[in-house]
Amino acid sequence: MNDVTRQEFAPDRVTSDLKPTLWKPQTVQYPYERLEDMEPWLFVPGNYNGRIGVIWETCTACKMCVNVCPNDCLHMTTELRVDVLDNAEGENAGFGAELEVGKFAAVEVPEVKATLDSFNHVTAHTSTPEEWRFAEVLDLSGDSATVRWNDSGEEAVVATAELFPADDQIVSGRIDLGRCMFCGLCMEACGFTSFFMTNEYDGMSGFTRQDLWFDASRTRVLPGVHQEAVDAELAKRASKERDKRAKKAAKETAKGDA
Secondary structure, three states: OOOHHHOOOOOOOOOOOOOOOOOOOOOOOOOOOOHHHHOHHHOOOOOOOOOEEEOHHHOOOOOHHHHHOOOOOEEEEEEEEOOOOOOOOHHHOOOOOOOOOOOEEEEEOHHHHOOHHHOOHHHHOOOOOOOEEEEEEEEEEOOEEEEEEOOOOOEEEEEHHHOEEEEEEEEEEEEEOOOOOOOOHHHHHOOOOOEEEOOOOOOOOOOOHHHHEEOHHHHEOOHHHHHHHHHHHHHHHHHHHHHHHHHHHHHHHHHHHO
């Protein structure tokens, strides 16, 4: 066995506490091996700005981030998605959109939803898995709806209880990391705590400039990671919708009395 007093350290990895007498340095085979996974007690994330993460569920498209960005690397777009209010539960449920013929709907993909809590962009190196399957609503009759799936083009009859309204005009965005200087001004300008500068340092490279364009799936921070911020924005939107419906009901009542 090696002499403990001769313990040596390598710049890229420190030998394990489980075998303190093994002083021979080892090289981490990055990216297949990661220091924070192998010996997490030795890895302390720095206070640096890494990959930009966005909670798109709370973004309101105010474009403050776009206006403040000095390098013009933020671009707002829209995409087909289920709104945060449409799948809300508890006291905020019931304030989302309604199913309409000609519009879109979505069903949850159970096997994907079950894995989202453990999904991590840092180790996955892939886009966030899609937890919804989208379809166009062709007909509504009673407790069922006829839909045409977007991914296959096939028609099917689905119970309306399983469907969530979807909209193709929900705010989304793209970030050109090739122009980004990681100043963090987008995070500071966001009044809805939607933007975060993460400590993730990898997965931000590519062989072409197009590889550096990150769409919403590559910048998305899962709501469960910052559930408090998502719940706060959801409650705010539900409160506005509640007041809007109350005013509409009061106006109709006054019109009826007249």
